[in-house]
Amino acid sequence: MTTLKDIAKLAGVSIASVSYVINGNKQLSEETTKRINEAIAQTNFTPHSLAKSLRMGKTLTIGVLVEDIRGMPIADIVNGIEENLEEHGYQMILSDLHMLEKLYNQYDQIADYKTYINNSVQQMLRSHVDGIIYVGLHDRHIDNIINPIGIPFVYAYSHGSKHDHYVSYNNIDGAMDAVNYLIKHGHREIAILAGHPDSFPTHQRMEGFITSLNHADLPIRDDYFFYGDWEYPSGFEQMKNILALPNRPTAIFVMNDLMAAGCINSAQESGLKIPLDLSIIGFDNREIASYLPVPLTTIQVPNREIGYESAKMLLELTEGNTVEYNAIILPCNLIERASVASILS
Amino acid sequence: MTTLKDIAKLAGVSIASVSYVINGNKQLSEETTKRINEAIAQTNFTPHSLAKSLRMGKTLTIGVLVEDIRGMPIADIVNGIEENLEEHGYQMILSDLHMLEKLYNQYDQIADYKTYINNSVQQMLRSHVDGIIYVGLHDRHIDNIINPIGIPFVYAYSHGSKHDHYVSYNNIDGAMDAVNYLIKHGHREIAILAGHPDSFPTHQRMEGFITSLNHADLPIRDDYFFYGDWEYPSGFEQMKNILALPNRPTAIFVMNDLMAAGCINSAQESGLKIPLDLSIIGFDNREIASYLPVPLTTIQVPNREIGYESAKMLLELTEGNTVEYNAIILPCNLIERASVASILS
DNA sequence: TGCTTATGGTTAATCGTTTAACCAATAAAG
DNA sequence: CTTTATTGGTTAAACGATTAACCATAAGCA
Numbered sequence: 066m067t068t069l070k071d072i073a074k075l076a077g078v079s080i081a082s083v084s085y086v087i088n089g090n091k092q093l094s095e096e097t098t099k100r101i102n103e104a105i106a107q108t109n110f111t112p113h114s115l116a117k118s119l120r121m122g123k124t125l126t127i128g129v130l131v132e133d134i135r136g137m138p139i140a141d142i143v144n145g146i147e148e149n150l151e152e153h154g155y156q157m158i159l160s161d162l163h164m165l166e167k168l169y170n171q172y173d174q175i176a177d178y179k180t181y182i183n184n185s186v187q188q189m190l191r192s193h194v195d196g197i198i199y200v201g202l203h204d205r206h207i208d209n210i211i212n213p214i215g216i217p218f219v220y221a222y223s224h225g226s227k228h229d230h231y232v233s234y235n236n237i238d239g240a241m242d243a244v245n246y247l248i249k250h251g252h253r254e255i256a257i258l259a260g261h262p263d264s265f266p267t268h269q270r271m272e273g274f275i276t277s278l279n280h281a282d283l284p285i286r287d288d289y290f291f292y293g294d295w296e297y298p299s300g301f302e303q304m305k306n307i308l309a310l311p312n313r314p315t316a317i318f319v320m321n322d323l324m325a326a327g328c329i330n331s332a333q334e335s336g337l338k339i340p341l342d343l344s345i346i347g348f349d350n351r352e353i354a355s356y357l358p359v360p361l362t363t364i365q366v367p368n369r370e371i372g373y374e375s376a377k378m379l380l381e382l383t384e385g386n387t388v389e390y391n392a393i394i395l396p397c398n399l400i401e402r403a404s405v406a407s408i409l410s
Numbered sequence: 411m412t413t414l415k416d417i418a419k420l421a422g423v424s425i426a427s428v429s430y431v432i433n434g435n436k437q438l439s440e441e442t443t444k445r446i447n448e449a450i451a452q453t454n455f456t457p458h459s460l461a462k463s464l465r466m467g468k469t470l471t472i473g474v475l476v477e478d479i480r481g482m483p484i485a486d487i488v489n490g491i492e493e494n495l496e497e498h499g500y501q502m503i504l505s506d507l508h509m510l511e512k513l514y515n516q517y518d519q520i521a522d523y524k525t526y527i528n529n530s531v532q533q534m535l536r537s538h539v540d541g542i543i544y545v546g547l548h549d550r551h552i553d554n555i556i557n558p559i560g561i562p563f564v565y566a567y568s569h570g571s572k573h574d575h576y577v578s579y580n581n582i583d584g585a586m587d588a589v590n591y592l593i594k595h596g597h598r599e600i601a602i603l604a605g606h607p608d609s610f611p612t613h614q615r616m617e618g619f620i621t622s623l624n625h626a627d628l629p630i631r632d633d634y635f636f637y638g639d640w641e642y643p644s645g646f647e648q649m650k651n652i653l654a655l656p657n658r659p660t661a662i663f664v665m666n667d668l669m670a671a672g673c674i675n676s677a678q679e680s681g682l683k684i685p686l687d688l689s690i691i692g693f694d695n696r697e698i699a700s701y702l703p704v705p706l707t708t709i710q711v712p713n714r715e716i717g718y719e720s721a722k723m724l725l726e727l728t729e730g731n732t733v734e735y736n737a738i739i740l741p742c743n744l745i746e747r748a749s750v751a752s753i754l755s
Numbered sequence: 756t757g758c759t760t761a762t763g764g765t766t767a768a769t770c771g772t773t774t775a776a777c778c779a780a781t782a783a784a785g
Numbered sequence: 786c787t788t789t790a791t792t793g794g795t796t797a798a799a800c801g802a803t804t805a806a807c808c809a810t811a812a813g814c815a
Contacts (some may be wrong), residue, residue, distance in 0.1 A: 116801035159504040461771035
């Protein structure tokens with residue numbers, strides 16, 4: 066490893082001078098600047114980041130805490146974060162909270178659950194990251210993070226509490242877009258298959274659904290509300306109930322693609338033609354949406370952008386700058402495929 | 411931030427003593443040990459990792475270079491790596507080569523492509539990681555990594571060249587398991603839908619296919635060979651050709667789940683009943699396999715284990731130990747679902 | 756001529772650890 | 786009663802950078 070010392074000797078100057086020309090923090094004579102640069106070029110020297118960080122108190126590294134890297138939106142977000150970091154010469158330390166779900170489901174282990182999260186945070190702090198991004202879907206985890214931690218912290222995807230920094234997406238508008246799209250295609254009897262009743266996205270998307278119906282002066286029908294648990298089988302099963310309805314809807318807004326996949330497969334198994342007999346719109350634009358027997362029209366969440374923007378916000382904060390908004394809500398957009406038919410006469 | 415110095419003052423000893431009791435590198439009297447430990451407990455002191463790393467020349471951090479974190483097998487592998495690292499108190503710096511595909515497809519940019527990869531490697535080296543794991547599917551990328559780099563390097567998933575360290579999975583046996591499973595269920599006319607003809611997995615899985623047929627004394631029929639490009643549409647299209655065959659096979663071994671999904675949807679669209687009219691077996695066990703109209707029987711690649719074992723191997727190497735095998739090939743296993751029917755009379 | 760001010764560079768302290776080398780005091784050995 | 790080990794601790798030199806403080810020398814100015 067070549068160090069400042071080596072360069073200094075080679076160029077016949079002090080290490081301070083070398084440091085100064087590298088960082089451009091002081092005017093040196095053209096002559097010596099040149100000699101030093103030549104020496105650097107000769108040895109393909111690169112400053113020792115640890116030493117630099119130790120001295121400067123900044124690591125140019127941020128910590129990324131993810132609930133489970135294997136989930137699609139998470140990986141997309143991380144990808145977006147990466148892109149921004151790379152542009153700014155930062156690096157990321159990734160920490161996966163893969164034990165989280167397991168611990169959460171063991172009721173006697175709430176304490177372990179809390180300490181698990183905080184150990185991960187502490188571990189990041191020990192690495193002297195300049196900031197942390199928490200990437201997660203489950204708002205319930207967030208309360209368990211002990212704040213403040215002394216360095217900038219931003220939530221990506223999940224909303225933080227009121228005073229936190231976060232960047233997320235617009236669930237309400239997204240749902241409205243979906244429902245408006247159905248309405249635009251002539252549907253007036255629209256059912257909804259919601260996610261888990263307790264979850265935050267369920268509430269928001271529900272709000273969008275109702276708002277859209279109201280705007281269009283469409284009635285809110287109790288018998289058109291169905292609930293699942295975000296998973297495929299619940300979509301598959303609930304579809305049977307929907308089909309058993311005396312007044313079958315012409316379209317259904319399903320709150321995520323996994324359940325929508327269940328719906329489509331279930332409906333086809335019952336001999337229904339999608340979208341002729343029933344239109345379906347999903348949410349999330351997961352990979353699976355393109356690969357269903359009938360490609361799913363759905364709402365795309367801007368995952369990469371969420372990652373990108375959260376990193377941007379975090380870096381602003383680490384540089385000590387204030388940030389214009391401490392919450393950014395990005396818009397979704399609708400991906401038109403083949404699962405919605407027009408029933409305008 | 412509390413430092414050794416603070417602890418030392420608090421306990422009335424030198425910083426050396428504090429360091430010694432923390433690391434247990436020297437016997438100190440019970441008395442002072444106790445005083446020091448108390449001081450540490452009081453201040454919840456934790457040693458400054460940068461300073462430690464600088465002094466010791468070890469960062470307890472490894473670099474993970476991924477082709478694209480958004481791909482499923484990659485994320486699974488990273489998850490496995492994480493698990494092992496966590497057990498050993500290591501951390502990972504993640505670097506995503508998300509520009510790789512784009513650069514690869516621009517023929518005039520081969521040079522950029524090469525430097526892109528090596529810049530990423532150099533960037534890791536600048537962070538003084540103790541080792542690097544390359545997680546990738548595409549063997550073609552690997553040649554572009556300039557080796558040796560002076561620190562341990564292991565490939566996960568993709569095979570390296572003959573002398574490299576890598577951990578991968580057994581394509582040949584996996585394919586044989588798939589085909590043997592079909593044979594066991596009475597199939598004698600088995601077609602194959604292969605991946606991209608140039609790719610390494612295609613060759614290996616093909617070898618498994620042929621070996622299995624030979625073992626069972628089944629003929630190798632030229633008209634039963636089909637090629638796709640690993641993507642869904644190629645499965646969808648090729649299925650039409652398969653169905654147009656004068657002597658339609660009773661089963662088909664599809665080299666990945668994405669193409670298999672295309673096959674299933676295509677077949678159903680043509681009015682075929684899967685698996686009654688045609689059995690299909692896939693490879694990869696991607697998420698989609700469970701969510702198809704007919705759940706796909708397929709071969710599971712042990713992705714998390716690949717990650718786990720590659721990390722294990724790398725850590726061995728970074729500790730300066732020799733490693734028993736410098737290549738580990740893990741077995742796949744078959745996931746039985748509903749896309750293969752028995753046609754034993 | 757003297758006084759101030761640039762200009763171009765060096766010295767040395769510092770960031771927070773680890774650890775070889777040293778030292779004093781006590782115990783063991785001859 | 787020396788000599789030699791052992792025990793328990795300290796001092797100070799690294800690791801490789803940054804940067805405030807300093808110091809010549811030359812230039813500018815009255």
